[in-house]
Amino acid sequence: MTLLARLTGGVPARSLWGLGLLLVLLLVAPALLGKYGLSVLILVLYFAFVGQAWNIMMGFAGQLSLGHALYAGVGGYIAAGLFFHYGIGPWAGVFVAVAAAVAAGSIVGYLGFRFSLAGVYFALLTIAFSEFTRIAFDHWGWAGGSGGLFLKVDATSDILNLRGGPLLFYYVILALAAGTFVLCRALLESRLGRYWLAIREDPEAAQAVGVPVLRCKMIAIMISAALTALAGVWNAFYYNNLFPETAFAMGRSIEFTLAPIIGGLGTLFGPIVGAVVLTGLGEIFTDLSEVFHISGLKQIFYGLALLVIVMYRPAGVWPWIADRFGFGEKRR
């Protein structure tokens, strides 16, 4: 069976048409949207992408990480630092960045999984690693210390070095998000993916039917860290600045978790739907807070949105939409 047939097997034709239409729309969106619209869509795709990366760990393998900023920060800093100090472009630096994040993920994962830390205890470990990496970067001269690292803002288009305007960054993040969507589908339709779901549901029962639990969890954190590092590299070159206080912030780690939680943990579309809901409404509330001169309205909204979702749609927005309109991902 070809790869394409495997990926699309069991998916209703209308869902495939819908996906194709969505992709076409996203491809032509920059021509239809203004500058502001494009910047919002970029944010949506960014949160959809990191949400998908985080979802592999929590949604698929059931491992709660609240320290994913670690991988984004390490990835971003390394790629930006290599470019800043040695002129090594991100097209090459990204490999070092991803390798470093995977190494970091392996350390956190091995310590947590080898000693069977589960649930909130594992989450605490991920927070701890993210926090002391933040402190280390605060004092690391090469990375600019607490004063931050700044890339020269350069509007000339240079795709390999990720230098250019919003349009370039839009298509890069679109490619990352779309590619990861396909990757997640492929993973879920593989033995590894099913083993993850089994581990999420019951690790002891999974191991009894031959699932190598430690190995599967390690692969999950490594893939998740690698993808999150890509998001970090993209983010560093998009914003051109990096500060330990924000790159490794607890708040950033939590931000990564919101789209998949709100959209629907463990689903393919959850992180995307969640990113649309959060970013879209987040923008509205940012505008409102400017109109009414109330700062922090967005944060309050985020809190409220989480509260409402957890109370009324604990499985997330996407499974609810999917059920209602009958184009759902079926239960596995």
Added chain:
Amino acid sequence: MSGARLELDGIGKSFRGLRAVHDVSFDVPAGAINALIGPNGAGKTTIFNMIAGVYRPDAGSVRLDGRQISGLRPDLVCDAGVGRTFQIVKPFKGLSVLENVTVGALHRRPALPEARAYAADILMQLGLHDRRHQAAESLTLPDRKRLEVARALATEPKLLLLDEVMAGLRPTEIDVMVTFLQELNRRTGLTILLIEHVMRAVMALASNIVVVSYGEKIAEGTPAEIARHQAVLDVYLGEAEPA
């Protein structure tokens, strides 16, 4: 699929000084159905967990067809050919019945479509095929017990450990399960060791019975022998007052 011989050689396990199992030895011949019985807390499940790799025995060894399996991780014990069910059932709740069994089938059939087809076949045999698209958490207890058996069988074991799969079943359901296991054993030669309190099932299935009490083996024999074994009667019915 054929059965493997299980040998327990003087295995023991203590938890923080509490002696749960002490010096238990017995064999289950290839292709046999044997039972492990004893009062609650006798150490039956601990013995199962030592066979299945959940606990490493403090003493002694467990061998499957002559190969030592004690001390291996549970997934490697499964790899060696041991399938087990849990006394307190452990379905993958959020997954469908079919996907539950598919996870087991993936162990020896890495391609998802083949694993799923094999899982569907096993569900058919266990009478769960109609419910294959239901979430496992929506099953009734008897069906969950059946699902446990199906999932373990999907790993194509040579030895099947059944931990109280009859508990909570109605007499007619017990008979169905007994017939299924007999048929399975006859057809495939699968070795089965069951922990069971339902004597109706034990007597119908087991060719040999091992009795444990307070972590030690107190008797072993055919069902007829065990039924009139004085030490067993004492354990189950209480010792007679000394005259």
